[in-house]
Amino acid sequence: AQSVAQPEDQVNVAEGNPLTVKCTYSVSGNPYLFWYVQYPNRGLQFLLKYITGDNLVKGSYGFEAEFNKSQTSFHLKKPSALVSDSALYFCAVRERGGYQKVTFGIGTKLQVIP
Amino acid sequence: DGGITQSPKYLFRKEGQNVTLSCEQNLNHDAMYWYRQDPGQGLRLIYYSQIVNDFQKGDIAEGYSVSREKKESFPLTVTSAQKNPTAFYLCASTYSAGNTEAFFGQGTRLTVV
Numbered sequence: 001a002q003s004v005a006q007p008e009d010q011v012n013v014a015e016g017n018p019l020t021v022k023c024t025y026s027v028s029g030n031p032y033l034f035w036y037v038q039y040p041n042r043g044l045q046f047l048l049k050y051i052t053g054d055n056l057v058k059g060s061y062g063f064e065a066e067f068n069k070s071q072t073s074f075h076l077k078k079p080s081a082l083v084s085d086s087a088l089y090f091c092a093v094r095e096r097g098g099y100q101k102v103t104f105g106i107g108t109k110l111q112v113i114p
Numbered sequence: 115d116g117g118i119t120q121s122p123k124y125l126f127r128k129e130g131q132n133v134t135l136s137c138e139q140n141l142n143h144d145a146m147y148w149y150r151q152d153p154g155q156g157l158r159l160i161y162y163s164q165i166v167n168d169f170q171k172g173d174i175a176e177g178y179s180v181s182r183e184k185k186e187s188f189p190l191t192v193t194s195a196q197k198n199p200t201a202f203y204l205c206a207s208t209y210s211a212g213n214t215e216a217f218f219g220q221g222t223r224l225t226v227v
Contacts, residue, residue: 006156009154032212032213034215034216036216036218041202041221041223042220042221043118043120043204043206043218043219043220043221044157044204044206044216044218045218046215046216046217049213049215051213090156090157092216094212094213095212096212097212100145100164100210100212101159101162101170101172102147102159102162102206102208102216103159104149104156104157105156106154106155106156107156107157
């Protein structure tokens, strides 16, 4: 069975500093990996995805993520955090083939401090 | 505009009642999903459907039912058998191809009164 782990419930970072939100996964075969962001009382919005190829993926709002197959990780990063980045971030994995179920992590709350 | 619409935004249910949450998409997506979100537990999959007239149980299907009679629609019924239904419910859709991202509705907050 596939699974996603986000080991940190909350990440605090000062505005202007780099940020990292961690994600590790477990899945049979090669994964499709995604990051989403959620603002209060709203649905999730897609940020970026890894399908194949370059391990560094760039996405919306200056975010990027690095796929590391040996460590089964897909950490979300941003060089300089903004207060407006404060939100709940979800990592997700989608299986290849079969019913292609999407599994989400429990989410990490990012707090950017002015 | 293409998108995915959930209604209502807020829903109140009395003990012992069944309620149905609506989810409609005009993105021509094949796959649709229902998730439940509780604080500290992330998104948990209730049901998903890859094609019309076919759906699969997710991780927490007990007390819920779905139908997929049309490609655009995937309603979720919360039955009286669901003992703790108060939660935020999210509907999502994707293309069948696994490398495509999901689009989410704005959610329905269900409260038992």
